[in-house]
Amino acid sequence: MRIMWWVATLWGMCSVLGLHANYRIAINQGHEGAIPLALVAWVDPEENRLVPEDLLGEEATEHGSETRSWASSLTQHVQEALQGMPRLAIQEVTEHAGDPTDWSLWGRARRVQHVVLLRLEPEEDGQHHTLRYQIWDVFREPSPSGLSVPWIDKRIKHVDLSLQDSLSQHVADVLHEQITGVPGVCATRIAYVLKDIEEGRWTYALNIVDAQGKHPKTVLKSHHPLVSPSWSPDGRHLAYVSFQNNRAELYRLRLSDGTFTRITHFPGINSAPAWSPDGRAMALVLSKSGAPKIYVLDLDTHVLEQITYGASLDTEPSWSPDGRSLVFTSNRSGPPNVYRYTFADRVLERLTYAPGQFSRASYTPDGKKLVLLHRLASRREQVAVLDLATQNMLPLTRHAQAHEAPSVAPNGEWVVYARETGPRASRMERVSLDGQDQVHLGTHVGWVQDPVWSPYLAR
Amino acid sequence: MSLSLQHSWGVSLGVHLMLVFVLLGGQPSVLDNPPLLPPQATLQTARTLPQEPLHVAAISNAEVQALVQRWETEEQEQSQNALKKTQALEQKNKALEHKVAEERARADAAQKEQQRLAQQQHKGLAQLKNEVEQLKKNLVQAEQDVAQERARTAEEVTKQEAAVLAAQKDLQEARKALSAEQALREMMRQEAQAKATEEAIERTLARIQERVSHVWTRPVGVPDALVCEIEVQLNRQGGVHAAHVVRGSGHASFDRSAVAAVYEASPLPLPETSEAQALLQQFTFVFEPGGA
Numbered sequence: 001m002r003i004m005w006w007v008a009t010l011w012g013m014c015s016v017l018g019l020h021a022n023y024r025i026a027i028n029q030g031h032e033g034a035i036p037l038a039l040v041a042w043v044d045p046e047e048n049r050l051v052p053e054d055l056l057g058e059e060a061t062e063h064g065s066e067t068r069s070w071a072s073s074l075t076q077h078v079q080e081a082l083q084g085m086p087r088l089a090i091q092e093v094t095e096h097a098g099d100p101t102d103w104s105l106w107g108r109a110r111r112v113q114h115v116v117l118l119r120l121e122p123e124e125d126g127q128h129h130t131l132r133y134q135i136w137d138v139f140r141e142p143s144p145s146g147l148s149v150p151w152i153d154k155r156i157k158h159v160d161l162s163l164q165d166s167l168s169q170h171v172a173d174v175l176h177e178q179i180t181g182v183p184g185v186c187a188t189r190i191a192y193v194l195k196d197i198e199e200g201r202w203t204y205a206l207n208i209v210d211a212q213g214k215h216p217k218t219v220l221k222s223h224h225p226l227v228s229p230s231w232s233p234d235g236r237h238l239a240y241v242s243f244q245n246n247r248a249e250l251y252r253l254r255l256s257d258g259t260f261t262r263i264t265h266f267p268g269i270n271s272a273p274a275w276s277p278d279g280r281a282m283a284l285v286l287s288k289s290g291a292p293k294i295y296v297l298d299l300d301t302h303v304l305e306q307i308t309y310g311a312s313l314d315t316e317p318s319w320s321p322d323g324r325s326l327v328f329t330s331n332r333s334g335p336p337n338v339y340r341y342t343f344a345d346r347v348l349e350r351l352t353y354a355p356g357q358f359s360r361a362s363y364t365p366d367g368k369k370l371v372l373l374h375r376l377a378s379r380r381e382q383v384a385v386l387d388l389a390t391q392n393m394l395p396l397t398r399h400a401q402a403h404e405a406p407s408v409a410p411n412g413e414w415v416v417y418a419r420e421t422g423p424r425a426s427r428m429e430r431v432s433l434d435g436q437d438q439v440h441l442g443t444h445v446g447w448v449q450d451p452v453w454s455p456y457l458a459r
Numbered sequence: 460m461s462l463s464l465q466h467s468w469g470v471s472l473g474v475h476l477m478l479v480f481v482l483l484g485g486q487p488s489v490l491d492n493p494p495l496l497p498p499q500a501t502l503q504t505a506r507t508l509p510q511e512p513l514h515v516a517a518i519s520n521a522e523v524q525a526l527v528q529r530w531e532t533e534e535q536e537q538s539q540n541a542l543k544k545t546q547a548l549e550q551k552n553k554a555l556e557h558k559v560a561e562e563r564a565r566a567d568a569a570q571k572e573q574q575r576l577a578q579q580q581h582k583g584l585a586q587l588k589n590e591v592e593q594l595k596k597n598l599v600q601a602e603q604d605v606a607q608e609r610a611r612t613a614e615e616v617t618k619q620e621a622a623v624l625a626a627q628k629d630l631q632e633a634r635k636a637l638s639a640e641q642a643l644r645e646m647m648r649q650e651a652q653a654k655a656t657e658e659a660i661e662r663t664l665a666r667i668q669e670r671v672s673h674v675w676t677r678p679v680g681v682p683d684a685l686v687c688e689i690e691v692q693l694n695r696q697g698g699v700h701a702a703h704v705v706r707g708s709g710h711a712s713f714d715r716s717a718v719a720a721v722y723e724a725s726p727l728p729l730p731e732t733s734e735a736q737a738l739l740q741q742f743t744f745v746f747e748p749g750g751a
Contacts, residue, residue, distance in 0.1 A: 023742035025743070029673075033676035087679045139718045434680065
């Protein structure tokens with residue numbers, strides 16, 4: 001009883017002193033979802049005077065078209081760039097003119113976590129413009145003065161008002177990275193080959209689109225097959241296989257001016273180029289000595305090193321993110337499987353053991369998983385992710401149609417692939433690495449082949 | 460009683476002493492008179508007295524005659540005188556005797572009286588003595604009784620004192636027990652209150668948990684193994700006054716989502732009682748999608 005008394009006394013004292021037990025509430029539930037945010041164009045009444053008319057966006061209204069402010073237009077583009085990105089949900093896009101407001105309160109009232117404010121500010125020279133973007137965390141503690149302050153407040157000076165698309169993609173990526181912690185891929189590109197019949201002939205176009213599959217740009221067109229485009233790590237070149245000389249040769253295309261140069265033209269097959277992460281070497285497949293084998297070409301010294309030997313078919317090399325190993329497809333033990341070659345110890349090991357055939361493997365940026373094609377007994381292929389540590393395999397596609405050429409986005413969030421939609425028709429699709437978000441990219445009609453995601457591109 | 464006893468004792472003693480004195484000391488006054496002798500003895504003594512001058516030899520007839528005459532006369536006279544004297548003496552004796560007899564009678568009477576008195580006295584004394592004895596006895600008895608009574612009383616007193624002490628002790632014990640019981644009761648009341656408060660808090664915690672879980676949208680693609688602790692301070696209406704990340708997950712967007720959920724759920728449910736409300740002014744959320 002005495003002890004109880006003490007406990008009671010102690011408890012009483014504790015409650016008097018406010019030292020009561022700190023209750024803890026575990027929150028294990030909840031649901032996964034996008035982070036809600038609002039985009040606000042802060043419109044300066046002076047802005048329209050400052051921005052050339054042809055750079056202002058137009059919006060169809062009931063009464064015809066209405067010219068929007070540049071900031072509004074940019075905001076719209078940012079929203080488009082982020083469309084379908086599952087980590088962010090843009091709840092509201094609006095304009096704000098006039099007095100500053102407390103964006104934390106404003107955002108809380110709209111049940112968003114972040115408010116993004118975009119504003120075009122004239123620079124002192126009277127010619128250039130600065131794009132100022134502020135990200136408000138509406139639940140952030142106010143500053144010591146009691147004012148709510150933006151969480152991030154940055155300026156991009158000397159913006160080229162005509163490059164609104166790339167600016168909006170850049171801003172979208174910044175927002176994505178700041179808010180989700182994962183770099184955005186809005187400013188990245190996807191290269192692919194579009195095979196189509198033009199004027200009665202097969203035409204092959206090497207196209208580039210943005211991450212939303214929009215704004216296609218043809219960088220090369222040929223009546224000879226073009227296959228296996230591969231981005232240089234700096235995003236300035238594309239290597240590809242061309243049959244323009246009626247055999248498979250490797251070329252390099254400089255995107256800035258569209259000029260291309262031949263890399264290899266060994267006898268036999270020259271195919272499957274893969275730039276090393278440091279950009280100084282290229283893995284490729286040559287059949288100059290018989291069966292297709294993996295080689296590595298030093299792009300500076302042009303020294304060629306044979307990696308695999310034997311009579312088996314080895315193809316589709318892909319570098320690990322650290323550049324220390326290669327994965328490739330080989331039929332050396334029967335059906336096609338994925339193997340890894342490690343440069344340091346020259347060890348070759350098989351990575352896929354599940355039933356079926358495996359091909360087109362590439363690493364995720366963290367080097368922990370492989371994205372690959374898995375051909376089942378039904379002869380249908382599906383894109384899958386193989387966890388190298390656990391050997392767990394997650395299928396990302398479940399369509400009945402054939403799939404091919406998966407390629408991973410540089411942030412490791414997405415896989416782009418071609419999906420057959422009919423005879424001689426396929427389209428490009430994007431799927432998140434957990435298989436949850438799948439979207440059709442672009443509106444192309446034709447036969448999409450070998451889509452490949454670019455690295456991060458310098459703005 | 461003893462005083463009267465003593466008094467009567469003294470009286471009886473005085474009477475005795477007086478009697479003794481009368482019997483002894485009173486003699487001389489009686490013997491002032493001629494000795495109380497029998498008359499023959501007195502006569503003999505008178506005859507023998509002249510024999511002594513007979514020792515003288517040679518005395519004449521005449522002289523002897525004369526002498527005899529004289530002696531005769533004298534004798535006569537003397538006898539006369541003696542007779543007279545005897546008679547007087549006899550009378551005197553008789554008077555004396557009478558007187559003695561009287562005195563004796565008186566003395567007897569006195570003695571008798573004395574005796575009676577003495578007897579009476581004795582009797583009274585004895586009675587008194589008896590009484591005294593009785594009284595003494597009574598006294599002793601009384602004293603004994605008193606002593607006994609006293610002893611008994613003392614015992615009783617001791618007993619009673621002991622009883623009182625015991626009672627006091629009991630009372631004290633009872634008081635102690637009462638206060639202990641009161642304390643216990645108070646403690647039990649407090650405990651009951653604390654329990655009620657605790658239960659109210661538990662209920663509220665469950666509601667808060669449900670509410671926050673309902674509004675929490677954790678970012679897409681974050682690992683399950685993250686843990687974020689957020690300390691929350693409520694205002695009186697249950698509104699979230701402050702929410703601080705006290706232990707971050709290392710994943711900023713995850714932490715922000717947790718903070719956002721806390722604010723999103725604001726105002727949080729409050730317990731019914733003010734005590735419970737006071738205890739729930741501040742607590743910690745543990746956002747742990749990988750937890751239980």
